[in-house]
Amino acid sequence: MRKRFTATILAVTLAAAGLVGCGTPQSSESTTAAATTAAAAAEAAEGGSESEAAAETEASDGEITITYAQTSDVTSLDPRNATSTISAAMISQVFSTLIRTDADYNLVLDAAESYEVIDDTTYKFTLRKGIKFHDGEELTSEDVKYTLDTIRDENATYSLKSDFSFMYCEPIDDYNLYIKTDEPNSSTLLRLNYIKIIPKHYVEEVGDEEFNLHPIGSGPYKFVSWDTDEAITLEAFDDYFGGRPPVDRLVCKVIPEASARIAALEAGEVDLIGAVTTGQMERLQSLDNIEVVSRPSTRTAYFTMNTFGDSPVTDVRVRKAINMAIDRETIVQGVLDGYAQAVSSLALPIFEGFDDSIPTYEYDPEGAKALLAEAGYPDGFDIEMEGSFSGLSNASDVAQAVAAQLAEVGINVTIVEKDSDTLRDEYQAHTTSPLTFFSFGGPYNDINLITKCVLGTGERYSAWSDQEFEDLLHTMQSTVSGDKQAGYTAMQQYIYDNAPVVPLYQTYSICAYNKDKIAEWNVRTDEMLMGFDVVPVK
């Protein structure tokens, strides 16, 4: 399992990843985009009651439409502002990148045809020739440079700035370029997966605001329309360099309520849904035409412990005791119905550098009690727990179940629900509760990122500060070649020894689709829900 993800960069040809060349090449009805969109959206919505009607439409013009449902709307279609996973997933279908992650979180080549590592801060990339943007212009090194330059621009405030401005691009010619970093950074390639290449000529011509509303990329799908809070429509791009995708039209609807998403799937209003809650699984699995699919994601749910105050958790023995008092397996089985992986480390097995030889905290209530007594709390203590429970499914149930388990060893927990902005302010002011429930994940999560953000001094979700940890973090981040594993292992051991955090479980992404419409589709590890790799039923 170890190093599963490592630098095994497969020089995969693009035809592979999802876009299997079986696409039934239909001559796409030359539909004038804007005009048909409203009609299509109306059809799609009405289709709730008459899904046959939708099927008829399909049969008549032979167009395959796949409709899928997200929990909320995208916030931006400009890749440079796409921090939410939902926005990033939408954008990934419209734009291409030098290198991207496949459904299994392996890095695969995308717009680049090959790359080599020149030194710790320099990568040389060669672009495929003849990649077209949706307006027919060719994608060149200049576009890559423009993308990274604007993100790095000191006067600009693109959301990607802080995580990505350590990189810049030096074109060699139209198809060859260097990606350089200010300092050695072992996450560079993974981060590049998030840099969607934007068309310089178009953005400069129409400006950022217009680009955000009518984006043009070089990905498998062309943008058609965006009805805010309601639906986004995409259309297959005939000249996509990876081959025209088999689905002609993708409609992404916004349905925030979990039950409403299920109902919409059952009624045939949508063909594919994400964020299925575990409570719904039984019902969905009992339905003949519905396939439920799940897999572990890059997200970890955990508690941070505020070590700045004067609460009992400033004592490392108490922190260890809390780690030992929680029966993660029972929570996973009992509350989450098995749809999660119990973990006691921030480093997930899918991450590069995960070391399974590091010990973990096993469930040991007696040991926990002994440690508490040793720390001077033989009768336990009262403690506050807080969290924002809206973002993660079953989160409030998990918090309540953990509270019940902690009560068993004498730690009486009061749970306070806060909104996530309040929590962020509290992290900044070091005033979070002794226990704070949080989760961290996303499309470019790795050991570097999660340990930095959750435990680094002054970081946004951190309630801990430790110089030795900072040194380890720096070593780990800046080792690009050579013995990378030593740094990763040292970090994992250090976190185990000091127990500044209570990891609980790795979440699962649970999705469901309509087998009458979709023949094959895989859940992605990085939490992104996309329809571009759907294999439709013919």
Added chain:
Amino acid sequence: MTKYLVKRLFQSLIAVLGITIVVFLVLNIAGDPVTLMLPETASFEEIEALREKLGYNDPILIQYWRFLSNALHGDFGMSYNYNRPAWDVVAERIPATVTLALASMGVVLAIGIPAGIISAVKRNSVLDAVIRSLALLGQCVPAFWMGIMMMLLFAVKLKVLPTSGFASWSALVMPACTLGVFSAATITRMLRSSMIEIMSKEYIDVAKAKGLYGYVVVMKHAFKNALSSVLTIIGLQVSSLLGGSVITETVFAWPGIGRLLVQSINNSDFMVVELIVMLMAVVFVAVNFIVDVLYCVINPRVRLQ
């Protein structure tokens, strides 16, 4: 009358100004949107730098003045969540909310007025009892719960209506009913009592004595007189519809400003919140102003104090 209206208009403007102050102050106490503008992984230094740059460290009076003068010029700032002008973000959701509000007002009037009249005219009949019970129940059921139950029944079990969204007329049925049920119940009850009260007055007896047919009496005299009280209630219901739209739109994923408001508050997208609150307040104040004017027209003897 003109003098009264001018005075009333002046009061309305003060109310709107007061609202902007309250909203601005409260949002400022709540925090600032800077954390939202940066990615999840930005450090505290970066946040502080941006805060300074955007003027969130200025004295609050300066910030308020800047906000107000920009607003008067039609500039409501940027939505941080969408990276677009707040006005654009809000404006494109207004049609959905207006559609829903009109539809539910239609439900309210189409159910409330006939039910109220019938109930009053057929006082103490079985029909009256049924209407009264339903109206009472309508005031007791949590609207969002009814919405969920309707969704369960009509969309999931019977599959006759779409679960959510805003693209067809059938999608409008459940949200409009959910939003309108409380107001419809209220209007039915109010109309019934005011009509009964008026019908017991002497001039109705006089009219009856003159030989007019019963229904005409009811319609012409009683209803006209009861109308002024109904008007006042409708004015007040606008507030309940606007407030209720927040919950209804959330339940039914209706892409209107109510749902945007909840999202924006959760995201600290302050410019959008400010704009929506002001917009709702202005609509409410305007509707009540119009109601007052109509009130004067219908019933010139009763000038409001």
Added chain:
Amino acid sequence: MWKSLKESKTGMLGVLIMLLVFLMAIMAQWISPYDPAKQDLMNKLMDPVFAGGSAQHLLGTDQLGRDILSRLIYGSRITILVAFSGTIFAGLIGVTLGALAGYYGKWVDALIMRIVDIQLSFPFVLLALFVAAVLGRSLRNIILIAAISGWVPYARLIRGEILSVREMEYIEAIRSVGGKNGRIILYHIIPNVISPVIVQATLGMARIILMEASLSYLGLGVPLEIPTWGRMLSEGRDYMLTNPWLAILPGVAITLTVLGVNLMGDWMRDYLDPKLNV
């Protein structure tokens, strides 16, 4: 009063419902079959006994295996607490401001009436979201929201009544013999308007119960470990398709209680304020 109640079937029903809810709230720890916080993950999501569940849990269990009947019984405490304290505070604020406005008139009146305008133009959900964001989520803040969003009717009522009795002869008489303003309001005007205030309070209570439920639905309610009907309902939402009773039962509890309050209010209006009776 008893005679009037005996004559009004609906009033009697309302009073009975309220008595039942009260008893539930007061005797929760004796009558509830289980500890409402006790989790039993092995027996979660059981159906109520009338829907094929076991008699062990009459109304079934929730997603953490907690007994729903016990949670409903304990939940009545919050409902009663929020409804009563919210009403009392709203009434105190409203009566005070209304009395000031009506009695002193002029700029005091103008100022208070503008505050009323502003208050009325503010959807309560918004107010609630504000308070929750600024002050955090707690029982105290829910009560605060109830009070702030509910005082206006009292203020209007009192102001109107005072305007009409202010000039009455006996008030003038008291004033002429040197009665202080505060005393006049407290001893001579308030008693005159107490009946409509009580009627308003009953109706306002219904509003507060519904408000608490919607706030919990939006995730702004009281802390997690305290069972409330609104929260039970909103948690049940996710299980609507598989275990609809989780959402149905608390909804029924809320509806019945509000019905009880309203029926009682109607009867009290008839009894206390016959001139409003039609």
